[in-house]
Amino acid sequence: MSIKTYAQAIKDVIAEEMRRDDRVFIMGEDIAEQGGIFGCTRGLIDEFGPDRVRNTPISESAFCGAGLGAACAGMRPIVELMYMDFTLVAMDQIINQIAKTRYIFGGKAVIPLVIRGQQGVGRGNAATHSQSMEAIFMHFPGLKVAMPSDASDAAGLLRTAIRDDNPVMFFEHKALYTSKCEVDDSPDFTVPFGKARILREGKDITLIATHTYVQKSLNVADKLAAEGISAEVIDPRTLVPMDWDTMTSSVAKTGRAVVVHEAHRTAGAGAEIAAELSERAFKYLDSPILRLEQRRARFLSISVLKMPWYLRNRISTTPAKKLFTERDAAVLAEVNQIDT
Amino acid sequence: MAGTKGVRLDRDKALQIYETMNDIRCFEEKALSLFEANKLRGSVHLCIGEEAIPATVCSFLDDSDYIASTHRGHGHCIAKGAGLDRAMAELMGKATGYCKGKGGSMHIADLERGNLGANAIVGGGVPIAVGAALASKMMHADLAEQGKMPVAVSFFGDGASNQGVVHESMNLASVWKLPVIFVCENNGYGISVPQWQSTSVKDISVRGAAYDMPHATADGNKVPDIFKAVSKAVDRARHGEGPTLLEFKTYRWLGHWTGDPCVYRTREEVEEWKKRCPIKFMRSYMTEKGFASDKELDEIEARAAAAADHAAEFALSSPEPDPALVLEDVFN
Ligand SMILES: Cc1ncc(C[n+]2csc(CCOP(=O)(O)OP(=O)(O)O)c2C)c(N)n1
Ligand SMILES: [Mg+2]
Numbered sequence: 001m002s003i004k005t006y007a008q009a010i011k012d013v014i015a016e017e018m019r020r021d022d023r024v025f026i027m028g029e030d031i032a033e034q035g036g037i038f039g040c041t042r043g044l045i046d047e048f049g050p051d052r053v054r055n056t057p058i059s060e061s062a063f064c065g066a067g068l069g070a071a072c073a074g075m076r077p078i079v080e081l082m083y084m085d086f087t088l089v090a091m092d093q094i095i096n097q098i099a100k101t102r103y104i105f106g107g108k109a110v111i112p113l114v115i116r117g118q119q120g121v122g123r124g125n126a127a128t129h130s131q132s133m134e135a136i137f138m139h140f141p142g143l144k145v146a147m148p149s150d151a152s153d154a155a156g157l158l159r160t161a162i163r164d165d166n167p168v169m170f171f172e173h174k175a176l177y178t179s180k181c182e183v184d185d186s187p188d189f190t191v192p193f194g195k196a197r198i199l200r201e202g203k204d205i206t207l208i209a210t211h212t213y214v215q216k217s218l219n220v221a222d223k224l225a226a227e228g229i230s231a232e233v234i235d236p237r238t239l240v241p242m243d244w245d246t247m248t249s250s251v252a253k254t255g256r257a258v259v260v261h262e263a264h265r266t267a268g269a270g271a272e273i274a275a276e277l278s279e280r281a282f283k284y285l286d287s288p289i290l291r292l293e294q295r296r297a298r299f300l301s302i303s304v305l306k307m308p309w310y311l312r313n314r315i316s317t318t319p320a321k322k323l324f325t326e327r328d329a330a331v332l333a334e335v336n337q338i339d340t
Numbered sequence: 341m342a343g344t345k346g347v348r349l350d351r352d353k354a355l356q357i358y359e360t361m362n363d364i365r366c367f368e369e370k371a372l373s374l375f376e377a378n379k380l381r382g383s384v385h386l387c388i389g390e391e392a393i394p395a396t397v398c399s400f401l402d403d404s405d406y407i408a409s410t411h412r413g414h415g416h417c418i419a420k421g422a423g424l425d426r427a428m429a430e431l432m433g434k435a436t437g438y439c440k441g442k443g444g445s446m447h448i449a450d451l452e453r454g455n456l457g458a459n460a461i462v463g464g465g466v467p468i469a470v471g472a473a474l475a476s477k478m479m480h481a482d483l484a485e486q487g488k489m490p491v492a493v494s495f496f497g498d499g500a501s502n503q504g505v506v507h508e509s510m511n512l513a514s515v516w517k518l519p520v521i522f523v524c525e526n527n528g529y530g531i532s533v534p535q536w537q538s539t540s541v542k543d544i545s546v547r548g549a550a551y552d553m554p555h556a557t558a559d560g561n562k563v564p565d566i567f568k569a570v571s572k573a574v575d576r577a578r579h580g581e582g583p584t585l586l587e588f589k590t591y592r593w594l595g596h597w598t599g600d601p602c603v604y605r606t607r608e609e610v611e612e613w614k615k616r617c618p619i620k621f622m623r624s625y626m627t628e629k630g631f632a633s634d635k636e637l638d639e640i641e642a643r644a645a646a647a648a649d650h651a652a653e654f655a656l657s658s659p660e661p662d663p664a665l666v667l668e669d670v671f672n
Contacts, residue, residue: 033604034532057502057538058462058530089461089503124382126446128460 002185006148007177009155010040010116014078016187017162018048021076024162027054027063028080028117037082038118038177064090064115068098071113071167078162081117083125084133084171098167099142113167116158120211120262122175130174132263134210137169138239138272144168144193145239149214151181153237156191164193173211194241198250202232206250206257208273209235213260239269247273248280255286265293349567351631353399357563358626358637360395361619362644364415367424370648371414371431371445375598379656380432383460384445385412389561389593392618393525394419396566397493400574406454406472406492408465411446412525412592413458416495421453424651434658441661442669462496462530463503466522469494470509473518477580484580491519491577499530501544507551510585514551519577521570522548524587525560531596532604548585560588561618564625590618 004012018024025048026041032055035042045053056063060081067077081087087094094115102109121130137143144166148154154172161168183189199214200221209217214235221231232250236242251257257277259270270291277289347353368388374380387394390412398407398419409416417427422438430437430448437443438450449457456472459465473492483489500506501524513520524544528535541547548555554576558565566588573584591613595602602610626632 030531030533032532037531055533055537057533058499059502059504061504062502086461089463089505126382126444126460127442128447129383 001182003180004151004155004183005178005180006151006154006172007039009151009183010158010172011042011044012185013155013158013162014041015044015047017159018044018052020187023074023076024078025052025054025075026078026080027056027067029056029058029082031055031080036080038172038174040172040177041080060086060090061093065093065097067113067115068093068101068111068167071111072101072109076112076162078114078116081115083129084117084119085128085131086117087115087133087137087169094137094143094169095140099140101142102166103142110165111167112162112165114158114161114164114170115167116161116170116172118172118174118177120173120175122173122212125174132261132268134169134171134239135263135268135272138269142167143240145171146193147171147173147210147237147239149173149176149209149211149235149237150179152183153191153197153235155183156189157193157237159188160190160193163190171211175212179215191237193238194243195238196234196236196243196246198232198234198246200231200233202230202254204230204254204256206232206234206247206254207260208247208257208270209233209260210239210269211262213262217260236273242273242276244276244280247277251277251281251289252284255284257289258292259289260292263293265291268293347400347571349564351629353567354563354622354626354629354631355636355640357392357395357399357567358619358622358632359640359644360399360419361391361563361622362641363424363647364391364395364418365619366644366648367414367418367427367651370652371428372594372598374428374432374652374655382431382433382444382446383411384431384598385596386594386598387412387415387592389613389618390525390527390590391415392563392566392622393523393560393588393590394495396563397495397521397523397570399567400570401454401491401493403453404490406456406469406476406490407495408456408469408472408492409458409495410465410497410500410525411458411460411462412497413448413495414445417448417450417455417458420450420455422448422450422455424647425654428648428651428655429658432655432658433661434655435661436654436658440665440669463500463506466494466496466500466503466506466509467512470513470518470520473513473520473577473583474516476519477516481580484578487575487579489519489578489580491521491574493521493523495523495525497530498524498526498528498535498539498544499533500524501547502538507547510548510551510553510583513583514553517580517582519580520583521573521577522553522583522585523570524585526587526589527592528589529592529596529604531600534604543587545585545587551583551585553583553585555585555587557587557589560590561616561621562625563618563622591616 031041032045067079070077146157207217217233224231259273274289368386394415431445433441446460469492476490543557545555545557558569
């Protein structure tokens with residue numbers, strides 16, 4: 001065990017997996033001497049050389065597609081995208097090719113490919129550099145989707161991703177890179193896909209959160225506890241596969257849930273979670289499952305739109321609020337302050 | 341839609357370009373100091389050392405012509421006629437900025453003057469310029485005969501030249517004979533990656549041959565060289581003869597973005613290029629030609645510095661956008 005940052009945890013796992021298996025290599029923009037814009041490959045070039053730590057041209061379609069080809073041909077590529085927003089430049093390769101190849105080959109291709117990089121708000125980057133991309137990749141069959149919310153999960157999930165024989169979209173969060181926690185250093189430490197993490201147990205309400213909202217939900221749970229309300233906090237960790245059982249049991253126990261994420265509401269991961277849990281846990285629910293999310297604009301480049309702003313006041317204005325009891329209202333008042 | 345036939349780099353043109361170069365330089369220096377003082381945030385890409393290209397290229401354009409710019413877009417924006425005050429305000433995300441603070445440095449746009457915007461997606465602006473040229477051809481083909489068709493300039497970097505969409509755009513512009521000038525600002529690096537590591541050719545302009553388009557490489561730090569190449573390309577475009585690919589070799593003095601430690605290049609290399617300062621070069625060129633006295637040139641420089649100071653004051657004292665308006669402008 002050692003205390004590590006999220007970025008360090010990622011780098012260490014990449015290095016260990018490259019040591020362990022010659023077929024693992026990494027390619028992407030500015031990942032060699034520069035070590036990646038967020039430092040997740042810093043120093044790897046010194047140990048592994050430019051063949052296995054490859055600087056690519058700014059050609060996202062080309063190198064995502066090349067990742068697929070290399071994977072089909074026996075390598076285990078890790079593709080770093082500088083910003084996951086740039087998946088959009090490579091969408092044909094990711095959705096039409098990478099996600100479908102195994103299926104349309106009748107299961108004959110093995111595609112151990114990881115496409116990883118960071119996303120989200122947090123550095124005053126512009127509208128095209130701070131989005132939450134995960135929902136698109138959940139929609140199409142053929143891709144696994146991981147979203148680690150701390151350094152330990154980053155290490156464990158990434159190792160699972162690299163060892164997985166399927167394409168994995170691995171979403172890091174830029175605001176988490178400097179966050180620290182204890183990480184199991186053993187070279188076989190993995191976190192399985194499809195296993196949600198219950199970070200805090202509770203009986204009155206379930207908060208389901210991803211990425212930076214996991215910690216924020218824990219903070220909210222603390223405040224609720226002071227008011228005598230016991231909140232359970234769950235991080236699904238991977239969206240594909242999704243651990244429905246854990247979340248369903250939780251909601252069956254608490255009767256209420258709020259899904260909190262940085263992505264937009266409409267057709268976001270939260271919509272999927274709310275819909276599925278409504279089917280699975282309908283008879284246990286005391287109120288509708290709510291979503292708390294980023295509003296329908298990306299206006300985050302700068303100054304006034306500091307993060308606290310963008311999630312606020314959502315639940316208090318939703319029509320569903322009427323269905324809540326007074327006690328629920330107290331819960332919501334706290335949850336609404338999640339960003340402040 | 342000024343015709344370009346016979347446009348010369350005379351005293352007036354030279355003074356105009358010199359002024360623009362100084363405006364850009366002072367604006368960028370001011371933006372850097374505001375960034376360092378933590379008054380301006382976000383990803384900020386400065387074009388100090390590369391000013392000759394936007395200033396010269398845009399001197400051939402007026403408000404009916406279009407440009408599509410890059411993440412390193414302040415120079416293009418200013419050269420296309422934006423005022424420093426509102427440009428700085430946009431960088432700081434203020435309500436008075438060209439995009440009401442919603443664009444920021446990487447998405448500053450000024451449609452009234454034909455600026456289709458900086459673009460934070462490398463290569464993203466190139467097809468947009470092609471589309472503006474398509475509109476020009478569809479609406480103003482009749483002006484081609486007099487050589488007055490509005491044109492579009494697509495600025496992009498050496499790194500961007502490896503994006504598929506850039507190649508698709510060049511092919512399309514050539515097939516449709518569109519009035520586009522593709523201007524590759526080759527500063528030798530895409531962030532940390534040197535050209536030789538990412539790009540199959542030494543002179544990116546030769547790729548024009550693949551799309552059957554005239555192409556040329558010139559020194560991007562020398563206004564007269566840029567001027568000559570652009571003059572021909574714009575003239576051709578205005579006459580409806582189709583696109584040209586121009587490559588201008590230059591260098592960015594500062595890091596890729598503010599705060600880049602620049603581990604991928606040597607100090608000597610930077611110093612070497614600083615000796616080839618485009619502004620200094622232009623100054624001595626103008627003096628030699630007898631275009632302007634030292635006093636006149638000093639005055640231009642002082643005016644630019646004062647304008648940048650003013651822009652900073654304007655931006656600093658401008659209001660923040662009203663948070664209540666955050667959801668405005670998503671749809672019409
Ligand atoms: C599609 C896409 N990929 C990668 C990036 C990250 N990025 C921003 S600028 C840049 C380098 C661009 O190099 P070049 O085109 O030569 O322009 P320069 O910065 O040198 O002016 C990169 C890789 C991006 N913004 N968009
Ligand atoms: Mg470049």
